[in-house]
Amino acid sequence: MFKSIKLYFRLKSLAKKLRKQNKEVDFTGNLKYDKNVIIIDTKVPEYNKDSGSRRLTEIIKLLIKNNVGVFLMADFKEYRFTTDYLQYFKDLGAVVYEPGIDKSGKLIAKNDFIKQVLPFADFVWLHRPEIFAKYHPVVKKIKPTAKVFFDMVDFHYLRFKRESELTGNADILKKADKYLKLELDNCKKADKIIVISDVEKESIKEFYNEDAKIISIGNIHQFIENENPVSFENRKDLLFIGGFDHKPNVDAVNYLAEEIMPLLWKSNPGISISIIGSNPPETIEKLNSEKFRVIGYAEDVAPYFYNSRIFVAPLRYGAGIKGKIGQSLEFGLPLVTTNIGAEGFDFQENRTIMVGNTSQEIVDNILSLYQNKEVWQKISSDSKKVIEPFSNYTIEQKILSLIK
Template sequence: MRLLVVLPRVPFPLDKGDKLRAYHQLKELASHFQLKVVALDDSSIIDKYMDHLREEFNIEVIKLKKATIVYRLFRALFSDKPFQVHYFFQRQANRRIIELINDFQPDHIYCQLIRTAEYVKKLHTVPKTIDYMDAFSKGMERRINGASFIKKYFIRLEASRLLKYENLIFDYFENKTIISDQDQSLIYHPERKDITVVQNGVDFDYFSPKLAEKKYDLVFTGNMSYPPNVDGAMYLVNEILPLVRAAIPNAKLLIAGANPTNQVIALECEHVVVSGWVDDIRDAYGSASLFIAPMRIGTGLQNKLLEAMAMSLPCVTTDFANRALGAENGVSVLLGNTKEELAKAVIELLTNKQLADRVAKNGCEFIQNNYNWKTSTQRLIDLIKQ
């Protein structure tokens, strides 16, 4: 069975959630289908990863022209489609995808994210699956309050457009997938229950417990240009960490992840290290006594929590982030909804080794039992084959 996969980005390096999800799903899909992958690319530094990807997949990259992106974003001002849909659609890319469909003759097409839907939505001769991944409209809506006046207008506009487009695109695809039950409930289509939940997993061969020197007390990771992570980093340093340091004066924090904004870089001080990109994120996890994800906005499943828990790191997060994860408070994770509650959880783990060890062990077992790439992607495979 021939499967064409259309991605909005080249699925490497694994520095963004959609790239991580795509990469691990492709590894499973390649065992079941004759695979052809098409990845759009707006970057000029992606070539160095292509040899690695071509060893694993039959992949073609379509470069998006910067000038065309700017032009299409201008045109988006006078459209009702989301800005991100305009950003990722170009006519030259569309022509190439049509050529590939004619040449490859796929039996099924799998599109990741609504950003790629325009390329195939009017194709009715081949069955199609769309991966919403997250409820992007709700994630965008949650950014409104923290934005400046001008940004607030455009974020509200994009949230409204995404909401309409998520509903519109639903009926163009035979199958729909999403990352969690929580995100499924946030797609405002009357038949949203027909969206199949396909969770993320963890590469347990890669993310496994290991002994390392603990240079830091806390670690927070993620793409540090992503607004929910920027908000989390600022909330952690400005509001939670001072409460922790009032009880544990020498407490140190590591913030690790690609592309930190100026706001995140400015957080660095004597007791806060902002590392930026790290070649091996396991080193960041292993260097700290606990992991904290103080998420207040965004949607989807936090891969960072899956990875940290898989490495037997005791974790602290919010009820908001745990809705998609589904871990039990006080057993496999500690939860808090205010800065005081989150700081209290951190202090408890840092001062009670027995509690920290128990939460770490339970958390690792929870992830191993519930988040496996092979098992989760099988649901997608079954959808495509039906």
């Protein structure tokens, strides 16, 4: 009750402020596309900070390119709508929700936005399990005929199950079971289920086997052709990248600091590593040293990929396609990861030197790649082939099949 009263006064204050600014909006005033889709996520996608946001951003670009109008809404509190990313999506051509007032001076809240734009929408794309559970009833109440997609992003049950197995934490296993119930309920209600890879599709089918409803739409990766690549000899050190709001990345960096790098330094003490990622917690920031550089968020990551010799991603749990692996392949930077990190990628004959599942295996692979120019160059050259299934064209065809 207290929270509801507090929110009421905040919204009332916001409406008063918007009236003073004369911020009257009509979210349907400029419709120009053959079809329209409403996309709802937990936040306005931060395309340069995390893999899930980057994937959704590329999906939005492909939709607009194919003459599909996008109504984009984030499930933030109405009074916390200021973000640097709003204008980016407006410039792309999306209609982005932010609190405004209608002609009568009434505040347009999130559900008001949905009511206003849903009559013009052919599809509703709900991103992540909690978002689907929250907004599917709202959508169906307003427009029962709307086609609603459940974009899982990753199979959360599987991610938490793996974390519980790694940590032995029974509470996390309970969380996994809770997510399984939520995700399966969403699957039953959705018109289409979007998974991030065929690996996830097979995992889901163990619990929910309606193959015709499931489509895999992964991350979108394009190989970057570099006319003046930095040579093997002129590269040095290791690189890790990953947003720290995602717990598997925190675990991976701790694993690097506590086990992998100390073991590596016994054989080659001259190798250092750069750790890039938004919102590092204090526990990660404290790891910063001369040979273990915690950079935090970097607006331009290209120089790190161009000058590092190896990308390292020792992920011990998680689910779905890992954006950091695809990003390394985009730059043709050879990498070492685990079975978890490699899920969904076909490394073919290079797999044995790119994938390790113990600290010693990972270190041995790093050293082999770090010291062997011929193998390094082959893996770099093969990167383009590995990410072909994630090209713009391939993902575009899948999206078009979904909205036909």
